[in-house]
Amino acid sequence: MEAFATKLKEQIITHLNLEDLTPEEVGLDDPLFGEGLGLDSIDALELIVFLEKEYGIKIENPEEGKQIFESVNTIAKFIQKNKNT
Amino acid sequence: MPQKVWVTGMGTVSSIGLNVEESFRSLCEGKTGIGPISYLDTRFKEEYPLGEVKLSNDELKERAKLSEPIVSRTVLLGTLAAREALSQAGISDVQEYRTGFISATSVGGMDISEKIYQGFLEQGKLEDLSLMGIHDCGSTTEMMADLLGIRHFISTISTACSSSANSIMLGVRLIKQGILERVVVGGTDALTRFTLNGFNSLKIVDKQQCQPFDANRRGLNLGEGAGYIVLESEALMEKSGKKPFCYLSGYSNTNDAFHQTASSPTGDGATRAMEKAMALAGLKADDIDYINVHGTGTANNDMSEGNALMRIFAEHVPTCSSTKAFTGHTLGAAGGIEAVFSILAIQNQVVYPNLFLETPIPEHNFSPITKLKEQKVEHVLSNSLGFGGNCSTLIFSK
Amino acid sequence: MKIYISGMGNISPQTTFDNKNFLDEIVSHEGSRLNIVDPPYKEILNPRLMRRMTRIIKMGVTSAKICLAEAKVEMPDAIITGTAMGCVKDTETFLLAYGSEESTLLTPTAFIRSTHNTVGGQIALMLKCNNYNFTYVQKGFSFESALLDGILKLKEKDGENILVGAVDEMTDNSYGIKSHLGYLKEGIKNSLDLFQEKSKGIIAGEGSAFFLLSNKENENNYAVLSGLFMLYKPKSQAEIENGIQHVLSPQGLELKDIDAIIIGKNGNEEKDGIYDDFLKAFPSETAVLGYKHLCGEYETSSAFALWMAARMIKEQRIPKATIIRKSDAKELEHILIYNHYRGINHSFILVSKI
Numbered sequence: 001m002e003a004f005a006t007k008l009k010e011q012i013i014t015h016l017n018l019e020d021l022t023p024e025e026v027g028l029d030d031p032l033f034g035e036g037l038g039l040d041s042i043d044a045l046e047l048i049v050f051l052e053k054e055y056g057i058k059i060e061n062p063e064e065g066k067q068i069f070e071s072v073n074t075i076a077k078f079i080q081k082n083k084n085t
Numbered sequence: 086m087p088q089k090v091w092v093t094g095m096g097t098v099s100s101i102g103l104n105v106e107e108s109f110r111s112l113c114e115g116k117t118g119i120g121p122i123s124y125l126d127t128r129f130k131e132e133y134p135l136g137e138v139k140l141s142n143d144e145l146k147e148r149a150k151l152s153e154p155i156v157s158r159t160v161l162l163g164t165l166a167a168r169e170a171l172s173q174a175g176i177s178d179v180q181e182y183r184t185g186f187i188s189a190t191s192v193g194g195m196d197i198s199e200k201i202y203q204g205f206l207e208q209g210k211l212e213d214l215s216l217m218g219i220h221d222c223g224s225t226t227e228m229m230a231d232l233l234g235i236r237h238f239i240s241t242i243s244t245a246c247s248s249s250a251n252s253i254m255l256g257v258r259l260i261k262q263g264i265l266e267r268v269v270v271g272g273t274d275a276l277t278r279f280t281l282n283g284f285n286s287l288k289i290v291d292k293q294q295c296q297p298f299d300a301n302r303r304g305l306n307l308g309e310g311a312g313y314i315v316l317e318s319e320a321l322m323e324k325s326g327k328k329p330f331c332y333l334s335g336y337s338n339t340n341d342a343f344h345q346t347a348s349s350p351t352g353d354g355a356t357r358a359m360e361k362a363m364a365l366a367g368l369k370a371d372d373i374d375y376i377n378v379h380g381t382g383t384a385n386n387d388m389s390e391g392n393a394l395m396r397i398f399a400e401h402v403p404t405c406s407s408t409k410a411f412t413g414h415t416l417g418a419a420g421g422i423e424a425v426f427s428i429l430a431i432q433n434q435v436v437y438p439n440l441f442l443e444t445p446i447p448e449h450n451f452s453p454i455t456k457l458k459e460q461k462v463e464h465v466l467s468n469s470l471g472f473g474g475n476c477s478t479l480i481f482s483k
Numbered sequence: 484m485k486i487y488i489s490g491m492g493n494i495s496p497q498t499t500f501d502n503k504n505f506l507d508e509i510v511s512h513e514g515s516r517l518n519i520v521d522p523p524y525k526e527i528l529n530p531r532l533m534r535r536m537t538r539i540i541k542m543g544v545t546s547a548k549i550c551l552a553e554a555k556v557e558m559p560d561a562i563i564t565g566t567a568m569g570c571v572k573d574t575e576t577f578l579l580a581y582g583s584e585e586s587t588l589l590t591p592t593a594f595i596r597s598t599h600n601t602v603g604g605q606i607a608l609m610l611k612c613n614n615y616n617f618t619y620v621q622k623g624f625s626f627e628s629a630l631l632d633g634i635l636k637l638k639e640k641d642g643e644n645i646l647v648g649a650v651d652e653m654t655d656n657s658y659g660i661k662s663h664l665g666y667l668k669e670g671i672k673n674s675l676d677l678f679q680e681k682s683k684g685i686i687a688g689e690g691s692a693f694f695l696l697s698n699k700e701n702e703n704n705y706a707v708l709s710g711l712f713m714l715y716k717p718k719s720q721a722e723i724e725n726g727i728q729h730v731l732s733p734q735g736l737e738l739k740d741i742d743a744i745i746i747g748k749n750g751n752e753e754k755d756g757i758y759d760d761f762l763k764a765f766p767s768e769t770a771v772l773g774y775k776h777l778c779g780e781y782e783t784s785s786a787f788a789l790w791m792a793a794r795m796i797k798e799q800r801i802p803k804a805t806i807i808r809k810s811d812a813k814e815l816e817h818i819l820i821y822n823h824y825r826g827i828n829h830s831f832i833l834v835s836k837i
Binding site: 127128129191193199200202203204205206207211214215217218221222223224226227230231236237238239240241242243244245251255258259261262264278279282283285286287338339340341342343344345346353354357471472473474475 | 535569581582589591595598600604607612613614615617619620622625628632638656660664713716782827
Binding site for chain 1: 530531533534535588589590591592595
């Protein structure tokens with residue numbers, strides 16, 4: 001799980017162009033939005049498409065994204081859960 | 086006392102009418118122009134309703150008496166509306182005085198170029214590449230200016246959804262500074278796959294008829310059309326003895342500087358735009374009789390704009406409504422079309438319903454009107470808010 | 484009222500961005516494509532802000548920032564941008580993303596950025612500037628429209644510091660299209676030989692230049708922006724000569740008072756005749772200068788010319804690389820810029836000594 005979360009973190013950094021950050025600087029439980037990494041609604045839409053393209057998981061309602069995208073760990077858990085079912 | 090700038094003509098084309106008269110009838114009858122897609126060539130035909138102008142390009146071309154083989158729909162719609170405005174103003178010789186044309190658009194010739202450009206980008210297709218020359222916004226304005234015969238001054242403004250409010254503002258300022266004597270101002274935008282896919286990627290397009298300012302709103306419907314008005318200087322009015330429709334008493338453009346697309350929750354930009362426009366017009370809050378709100382139907386816009394209204398008008402938000410449930414959001418043309426609707430409200434002393442509004446937004450202490458209403462209309466405030474934090478307010482006065 | 488240019492930021496195919504080198508060291512470009520020399524963006528922009536910026540946005544925002552810093556203005560009273568083609572790269576990215584199949588797996592970032600007022604909006608966002616913000620997109624009048632709006636703002640006394648600029652980018656595809664359409668020169672080895680060319684076509688360029696217009700006298704000001712006129716599709720030479728009078732007469736100037744003329748010559752035998760005819764109106768001692776061998780042709784290139792004129796006035800010297808026809812004038816008091824874009828958009832900009 002931890003290895004997966006680390007890989008995911010790298011993918012997110014590349015995908016969202018967070019060039020100024022190294023993977024070490026982002027904690028697995030750090031909040032991604034608001035005060036944390038400062039991601040916003042546009043990044044949430046980017047992440048939704050990223051999950052569908054990369055992992056084949058569809059999020060129909062962008063509102064759902066809020067809980068899923070809380071941190072790298074919550075995203076990792078969401079992917080694991082939806083891939084197994 | 087600075088000179089007044091008068092409105093002497095107007096013209097519009099949208100999904101609710103091919104001219105001013107038809108549009109006003111639809112507004113009074115509460116007839117929406119939004120419906121299933123019939124003209125835009127898109128895979129979303131069954132999925133999204135749109136506010137399309139109910140004519141094909143060939144039919145529009147015939148109406149506009151154009152013989153050019155390929156003309157952007159943006160130009161076709163714009164030409165029809167601008168010609169109506171000039172004819173209402175009784176202007177037949179545009180060379181007679183220093184006359185300008187300031188048009189606004191967000192897509193320009195994209196309806197044509199998206200096909201050609203995609204062919205080139207995807208498969209390296211070279212045919213029709215010469216049509217890329219009419220892709221940009223400025224080209225569509227030049228083509229319209231040539232059709233109207235206007236050459237003293239031309240310009241195009243593109244500030245997303247506030248574009249045509251801004252072109253009206255520039256026209257007023259150029260007349261006040263004596264650079265122009267009269268000017269045709271407004272905007273035009275055709276529906277394109279580019280914009281439909283773009284707004285779809287933002288997940289703010291409603292799959293049903295939109296419901297601006299409703300607690301359960303789901304997003305916007307896209308529309309298309311054009312709206313232009315003719316502005317003339319005080320000196321010209323004295324010379325011609327024309328009877329004007331109204332004058333532009335206030336205007337302002339500000340920036341929300343909050344986010345590239347989203348409005349600040351407190352509506353800072355919109356608040357400042359309304360305040361500055363009212364100050365310029367020398368009007369107090371209770372002088373405003375009707376507000377044509379931007380009211381797109383997205384969660385973010387309506388909440389933010391409503392909050393801005395409450396900051397200015399507190400417990401006494403004037404009669405207001407969004408006409409976007411009639412026309413859809415016509416983007417760069419919206420400010421021009423809504424200027425025409427605002428002027429019609431003054432001419433006819435009537436204000437329009439905010440269609441399909443069922444449940445007011447609980448956080449707001451006001452709600453737009455839902456039925457046509459005859460009332461005193463001396464000062465109308467019209468808002469246009471766009472991407473890039475762009476906020477514009479115009480005030481039309483009797 | 485005098486309108487001063489109190490700061491400038493110019494990112495171009497020359498090393499102009501630091502406002503130090505004034506065309507003493509010239510970058511020559513091979514072929515008909517002149518891309519900008521990148522400034523050290525990372526030293527100038529906040530990396531977090533840069534995250535959502537494509538090349539044109541970086542160019543625009545950076546040149547605006549350099550300009551404001553030079554003018555020592557933190558918060559301009561208006562931000563006015565001219566861009567004929569807007570964010571071309573983002574437009575292409577989004578066109579490819581939805582494609583002819585209209586893919587539903589779309590992210591909105593490129594679409595958002597493709598909006599024409601993105602650069603102006605990003606400057607506002609960077610400065611947290613709530614003031615007036617307009618974007619003009621009128622081909623060869625895009626920059627001139629922005630400049631006119633800036634002049635209006637100062638005349639209306641609606642602000643004291645107005646940020647005005649222009650930005651246009653060239654991408655592989657936009658260059659490719661121009662090439663397929665036969666707009667470009669073939670076989671030009673060195674861009675600096677442009678005025679020796681006897682062929683049709685142009686060399687394509689790009690750039691971003693911002694100016695701070697102010698009504699305040701200040702010893703650091705560059706020059707006075709003393710005249711501006713746009714002429715759309717003139718029908719005769721007389722109309723062009725009339726255009727010159729539009730900028731000279733209000734200042735009480737005559738043709739002989741112009742010390743140097745900057746013209747938009749492209750080395751294009753099809754359209755350069757317009758410049759030759761234009762020059763006939765002036766005495767033969769007037770200096771004639773060119774600039775498109777340095778920055779290439781693009782819709783808002785007159786912004787590069789304005790940067791050049793303002794520096795010449797302030798430094799009272801003409802860089803060798805710009806000279807087409809020499810003069811013995813001791814003082815540079817008035818410089819007239821005349822440019823036309825494809826024979827359609829003609830503009831006259833007058834720059835004078837303070």
